Amino acid sequence: MTSSNAFERMFGFARRDVTLGNWREQPFNGWAFQNVGEMVRSARISAREGNLEAAPVDLGDLLGETLDIGGQKETVAAFLDRSSTDALTVMKKGRFVGDWFSPSMKPDARHIIFSISKSLTAILAGSLEGEGKLDPNAPVTDYVPEVAGSVYANATVRHVLDMTVSLDFEEAYLDPESLFARYRRATMWNPGGGEESLREFLAALQQLDEPHGKAFRYRSPNSDLLGIIVERASGQRYANLMSDRLWKPLGAKRDAFVTVDKEGSARAAGGVSVAVRDLARVGEMMRQGGTAEGGRIVPQAWVEDTIHGGDAEAWQRGTMTNLFANGSYRNKWYQSANASEAYCGIGIHGQWLYVDPKAEVVIAKMSSQALPVDDPLDLDNVAFFEGLCARV
Amino acid sequence: MTSSNAFERMFGFARRDVTLGNWREQPFNGWAFQNVGEMVRSARISAREGNLEAAPVDLGDLLGETLDIGGQKETVAAFLDRSSTDALTVMKKGRFVGDWFSPSMKPDARHIIFSISKSLTAILAGSLEGEGKLDPNAPVTDYVPEVAGSVYANATVRHVLDMTVSLDFEEAYLDPESLFARYRRATMWNPGGGEESLREFLAALQQLDEPHGKAFRYRSPNSDLLGIIVERASGQRYANLMSDRLWKPLGAKRDAFVTVDKEGSARAAGGVSVAVRDLARVGEMMRQGGTAEGGRIVPQAWVEDTIHGGDAEAWQRGTMTNLFANGSYRNKWYQSANASEAYCGIGIHGQWLYVDPKAEVVIAKMSSQALPVDDPLDLDNVAFFEGLCARV
Numbered sequence: 001m002t003s004s005n006a007f008e009r010m011f012g013f014a015r016r017d018v019t020l021g022n023w024r025e026q027p028f029n030g031w032a033f034q035n036v037g038e039m040v041r042s043a044r045i046s047a048r049e050g051n052l053e054a055a056p057v058d059l060g061d062l063l064g065e066t067l068d069i070g071g072q073k074e075t076v077a078a079f080l081d082r083s084s085t086d087a088l089t090v091m092k093k094g095r096f097v098g099d100w101f102s103p104s105m106k107p108d109a110r111h112i113i114f115s116i117s118k119s120l121t122a123i124l125a126g127s128l129e130g131e132g133k134l135d136p137n138a139p140v141t142d143y144v145p146e147v148a149g150s151v152y153a154n155a156t157v158r159h160v161l162d163m164t165v166s167l168d169f170e171e172a173y174l175d176p177e178s179l180f181a182r183y184r185r186a187t188m189w190n191p192g193g194g195e196e197s198l199r200e201f202l203a204a205l206q207q208l209d210e211p212h213g214k215a216f217r218y219r220s221p222n223s224d225l226l227g228i229i230v231e232r233a234s235g236q237r238y239a240n241l242m243s244d245r246l247w248k249p250l251g252a253k254r255d256a257f258v259t260v261d262k263e264g265s266a267r268a269a270g271g272v273s274v275a276v277r278d279l280a281r282v283g284e285m286m287r288q289g290g291t292a293e294g295g296r297i298v299p300q301a302w303v304e305d306t307i308h309g310g311d312a313e314a315w316q317r318g319t320m321t322n323l324f325a326n327g328s329y330r331n332k333w334y335q336s337a338n339a340s341e342a343y344c345g346i347g348i349h350g351q352w353l354y355v356d357p358k359a360e361v362v363i364a365k366m367s368s369q370a371l372p373v374d375d376p377l378d379l380d381n382v383a384f385f386e387g388l389c390a391r392v
Numbered sequence: 393m394t395s396s397n398a399f400e401r402m403f404g405f406a407r408r409d410v411t412l413g414n415w416r417e418q419p420f421n422g423w424a425f426q427n428v429g430e431m432v433r434s435a436r437i438s439a440r441e442g443n444l445e446a447a448p449v450d451l452g453d454l455l456g457e458t459l460d461i462g463g464q465k466e467t468v469a470a471f472l473d474r475s476s477t478d479a480l481t482v483m484k485k486g487r488f489v490g491d492w493f494s495p496s497m498k499p500d501a502r503h504i505i506f507s508i509s510k511s512l513t514a515i516l517a518g519s520l521e522g523e524g525k526l527d528p529n530a531p532v533t534d535y536v537p538e539v540a541g542s543v544y545a546n547a548t549v550r551h552v553l554d555m556t557v558s559l560d561f562e563e564a565y566l567d568p569e570s571l572f573a574r575y576r577r578a579t580m581w582n583p584g585g586g587e588e589s590l591r592e593f594l595a596a597l598q599q600l601d602e603p604h605g606k607a608f609r610y611r612s613p614n615s616d617l618l619g620i621i622v623e624r625a626s627g628q629r630y631a632n633l634m635s636d637r638l639w640k641p642l643g644a645k646r647d648a649f650v651t652v653d654k655e656g657s658a659r660a661a662g663g664v665s666v667a668v669r670d671l672a673r674v675g676e677m678m679r680q681g682g683t684a685e686g687g688r689i690v691p692q693a694w695v696e697d698t699i700h701g702g703d704a705e706a707w708q709r710g711t712m713t714n715l716f717a718n719g720s721y722r723n724k725w726y727q728s729a730n731a732s733e734a735y736c737g738i739g740i741h742g743q744w745l746y747v748d749p750k751a752e753v754v755i756a757k758m759s760s761q762a763l764p765v766d767d768p769l770d771l772d773n774v775a776f777f778e779g780l781c782a783r784v
Contacts, residue, residue, distance in 0.1 A: 005627050015629065016589070016655035038435050038652050043427070049500060049646075052442025108441060191586075197408070235397050237407065254441075255647070260430050263408035 007031075010104050020191045026084070029349065029368040030102075033086065034109040036273050037257055040188050043239035043266065045247050045256035048294075053253040053277060056099035056107050059088075063100070067387030070380045079384050083350055083377060084369045086111055087276040091284055091362040092392050096277065110257055110273040111366040114347025117258070117272035118223040120246065120282065121238075122161060122332035124230045126290075126298035126306070127245045134233040136161060143232040144225065146199065151207040157229060159212045160222045161331050164314055166208045167219045173348070173372040183221060187267050188259065198224055198261040216311070216318030216329050220269040223332060227268025238266035249294030250285055252278040270347065276364050283355045283362035286333075286343070306331040307343050307357075323378050340386060348372035352381060359389040399423075402496050412583045418476070421741065421760040422494075425478065426501040428665050429649055432580050435631035435658065437639050437648035440686075445645040445669060448491035448499050451480075455492070459779030462772045471776050475742055475769060476761045478503055479668040483676055483754040484784050488669065502649055502665040503758040506739025509650070509664035510615040512638065512674065513630075514553060514724035516622045518682075518690035518698070519637045526625040528553060535624040536617065538591070543599040549621060551604045552614045553723050556706055558600045559611045565740070565764040575613060579659050580651065590616055590653040608703070608710030608721050612661040615724060619660025630658035641686030642677055644670040662739065668756050675747045675754035678725075678735070698723040699735050699749075715770050732778060740764035744773060751781040 007015050011031050023032035023039045032039055063077040080088060080100060087109070088100040101107060113120075128134035135142075140152040140160060147153070151167050152160075159165045172178040184190040186201040202225050227238050234241050239258055247256060256278065259271035281292065286306070290298040310328025315321065318329075326337040336342045345353040350367025363385050369377060399407050403423050415424035415431045424431055455469040472480060472492060479501070480492040493499060505512075520526035527534075532544040532552060539545070543559050544552075551557045564570040576582040578593040594617050619630050626633050631650055639648060648670065651663035677683065678698070682690040702720025707713065710721075718729040728734045737745040742759025755777050761769060 006632070007629055016591075016657075018656070019654070020586075035435070037429060037649075038433050038656060041430050041433055043430050044502075046500065050442065050444025108438065110436075194412075194583075199408075237399055240398070257429075262411070264410070264430060265408075 020189075024349065024372070026368065026370045030084075030086070030104055033112045033349070033366070033368050034105055036112045036259060036271070040259040040271070042257040042259050042271075042273075043237070043264070045239045045258060045272075046243045047252040047255050047278070048248045051251070051253045053107070053275070054096070056101070057096050059090075059098040059100045062098060062388075062391065065391055067384060069383045069387065070376070076388070079380070083381060083384070084367045085350070085365060086368055087364075087366040089276045089280045089364045090388065090392055091280050093360045094284055094288070096280070097392055099277070105366075107277075108254060108275060110254065110275055112271070112273045112347075113279060113345075113351045113353075113366070114270045114349060115220065115223070116279070116345035116347045116351050116353050117268060117270050118220075118226075118332040119345030119353065120242065120272055121223055121226050121230065121268040122306070123282070123298055124241055124245055125157070125161060125226060126302040126331060128230060128233050130299040130302060134230065140225065140229065143229045147203045147225070150203050151205045152202070152225065155212050157226075160226050160229065162311065162314070163216055163218050163222055163329055163332075164213045164311070165217065165219065165222050166210045166212045166214070167217060167222065168206050168208045169219050169221060171218065171220065186261060187224075187271070188261055189267070194262045197263045198265045198267070199228060199263060202228075214314065214317060216314040216320070218318065218320065223269035224265070224267060226332075227266045237264070238268060246282070246297060247278075249292055249297050250278070250281050251293035252281060254278055276366055279353055279366070280362050280364040283353045283364065287355050287357060287360070287362060302331070306333050307335060310335050312337075322375055323382070336382070338382075338386070340389065342385070342389075346378075350374075350377070350381065352385070354385045356385070356389040361389045361392055363388060412581075416741065416764070418760065418762045422476075422478070422496055425504045425741070425758070425760050426497055428504045428651060428663070432651040432663070434649040434651050434663075434665075435629070435656070437631045437650060437664075438635045439644040439647050439670070440640045443643065443645045445499070445667070446488070448493070449488050451482075451490040451492045454490060454780075454783065457783055459776060461775045461779065462768070468780070471772070475773060475776070476759045477742070477757060478760055479756075479758040481668045481672045481756045482780065482784055483672050485752045486676055486680070488672070489784055491669070497758075499669075500646060500667060502646065502667055504663070504665045504739075505671060505737075505743045505745075505758070506662045506741060507612065507615070508671070508737035508739045508743050508745050509660060509662050510612075510618075510724040511737030511745065512634065512664055513615055513618050513622065513660040514698070515674070515690055516633055516637055517549070517553060517618060518694040518723060520622060520625050522691040522694060526622065532617065532621065535621045539595045539617070542595050543597045544594070544617065547604050549618075552618050552621065554703065554706070555608055555610050555614055555721055555724075556605045556703070557609065557611065557614050558602045558604045558606070559609060559614065560598050560600045561611050561613060563610065563612060578653060579616075579663070580653055581659070586654045589655045590657045590659070591620060591655060594620075606706065606709060608706040608712070610710065610712065615661035616657070616659065618724075619658045629656070630660060638674070638689060639670075641684055641689050642670070642673050643685035644673060646670055668758055671745055671758070672754050672756040675745045675756065679747050679749060679752070679754060694723070698725050699727060702727050704729075714767055715774070728774070730774075730778070732781065734777070734781075738770075742766075742769070742773065744777070746777045748777070748781040753781045753784055755780060
């Protein structure tokens with residue numbers, strides 16, 4: 001009487017095959033990235049209730065169009081497949097003009113956005129800054145005194161926001177013995193978690209032999225610390241703060257979620273899961289200079305500064321010039337400094353929130369790419385977005 | 393610059409004080425029971441989208457009314473407080489006539505309902521039975537062959553549904569060294585979980601020296617097994633099955649959640665969290681003979697059997713005659729056999745879904761009582777419901 005199993009038919013593996021040890025690897029990430037709450041304890045970020053999302057708009061003929069990606073001709077459909085896309089949403093001039101979902105992702109699925117979580121966390125900081133509740137030039141220890149014995153002792157919130165903390169930490173995504181692995185356990189993302197809290201881990205980090213503020217050093221723990229900073233500055237927990245200051249005024253249609261550690265600290269650097277259209281709405285809010293249907297979310301000056309205020313010299317001292325040769329990074333958003341002047345949030349395994357202000361296009365792309373970091377595919381993604389912006 | 397903290401002002405403790413070791417104890421359960429996803433990994437049970445819940449209806453003068461509870465006069469307000477109530481919703485003839493929330497619970501909170509989860513799981517079984525996809529008289533091993541070496545080898549689904557499995561297992565809620573503690577770890581509800589899966593634990597359980605079908609023996613693992621049985625019978629995962637067969641047709645307004653183990657098996661015996669009005673809707677559906685706004689959910693005959701088909705002799709051989717002297721238990725619902733002929737689902741720490749068919753009243757009560765099992769308070773709860781039914 002045992003029926004065949006809908007899950008196994010859809011994904012090609014059994015649910016029980018997905019573990020805390022493999023959930024970010026293919027093929028398991030094709031399911032797990034949409035169901036992170038089953039892997040890691042999570043807090044809910046409430047949307048305003050009773051908001052019905054409109055039906056998806058078919059990408060239509062666009063799927064068959066040929067783009068120039070990395071010197072090769074490739075159709076939109078072929079690239080979506082090659083880049084392990086789970087969902088894509090395109091907005092033009094504030095309207096949803098196309099949605100695409102893989103057979104295994106439903107429009108209401110909440111997909112993890114990894115480091116685009118950082119860009120959302122920074123929006124909370126911008127909102128608090130706009131009300132005078134957070135001073136980016138203040139020492140981190142004004143908000144989080146318990147990191148006084150760490151690298152953050154002499155860092156400012158500004159250094160944290162712009163990833164110019166001189167932090168002795170490598171993003172060794174694939175090395176199980178690294179400090180990074182200890183970090184993964186503290187966040188409860190890997191087996192063996194729950195001994196050390198994220199906060200305790202952050203308080204133990206140390207400085208390189210170099211001052212803060214000089215080089216762009218992409219280090220995720222900074223952004224988790226920013227999550228704690230905005231909690232302390234506001235007196236609210238991260239999920240509630242996100243709900244009140246971003247998700248509800250944004251007009252997000254579906255609750256979001258964020259993973260938490262043993263103490264309830266949010267994985268502000270990478271643990272947020274959202275519906276794809278709601279992610280696009282964040283980009284549209286930025287494109288609108290900080291406003292959405294519920295009013296102003298961040299000051300226009302903050303958006304301007306985020307888009308154009310990055311330190312080009314710090315970027316050149318960093319390791320991502322391969323992606324954006326003349327780019328910059330400000331308030332956890334990337335400025336491509338390409339001809340488009342597009343800016344974006346980027347997450348591992350192929351998460352993108354791409355805003356092209358000239359084309360008036362916002363693209364949200366959620367993926368389950370095999371590798372956390374894949375430099376050639378990142379460049380292809382940018383070329384894909386540029387091609388798409390020219391055609392919608 | 394560190395502001396005072398909204399969480400600590402509300403609950404009187406810090407979020408970080410709540411651990412996997414204490415989340416079900418007072419005062420921590422006053423928060424944790426509404427935020428189980430932060431304690432235990434959970435799957436989402438989708439409601440139909442875009443369904444706005446109406447605003448709560450004030451209990452009004454009812455709060456000040458005096459009821460006769462356990463031989464004492466007590467106001468509704470006083471009893472709600474004494475029984476650590478988080479939320480109460482009362483329906484009369486299908487209409488919401490009163491809602492009450494503690495200061496620390498919002499109307500949209502999803503509160504764990506503990507063993508009322510069993511009653512919901514049985515509804516899924518009833519729905520599948522109605523379509524001929526599940527035979528209650530079939531051996532359990534027809535659906536879950538891997539329990540062939542366990543107590544369930546010669547048990548039927550009927551025994552599982554009615555808690556007449558002769559299972560060698562005590563519900564020792566407070567003993568950390570018991571088989572029950574091993575069970576708690578398998579469900580990921582206690583520290584040290586994740587080694588053994590719920591399914592593996594169930595397959596290891598053994599039989600008492602007594603046949604099945606004779607005595608009502610309340611043993612939660614039976615209901616977790618029922619969760620696996622309905623998955624196998626339907627070919628769907630528990631959360632999806634609950635969404636499709638109950639939550640959406642019921643007209644539930646808010647997503648529910650269920651905790652899962654390392655393999656993704658749902659805690660069908662106790663891990664479901666729902667909004668209080670949605671819980672009341674389940675009772676109303678039963679009162680309506682199995683239908684709700686989305687049509688028929690279970691056959692009317694199944695509801696009749698659930699309400700009136702329990703084995704009174706098996707009940708007398710059980711240990712709950714103190715609560716309902718002439719009661720019975722069928723398909724994971726209790727028949728009080730009091731003058732009211734009220735039937736109910738009951739969960740530890742004070743969760744109740746109480747249906748009085750004569751008064752045409754449904755009451756859902758969510759609580760964070762100090763003790764998991766509190767016999768005198770259970771009797772007081774029943775007296776409270778009887779008093780309330782007479783007054784609304």
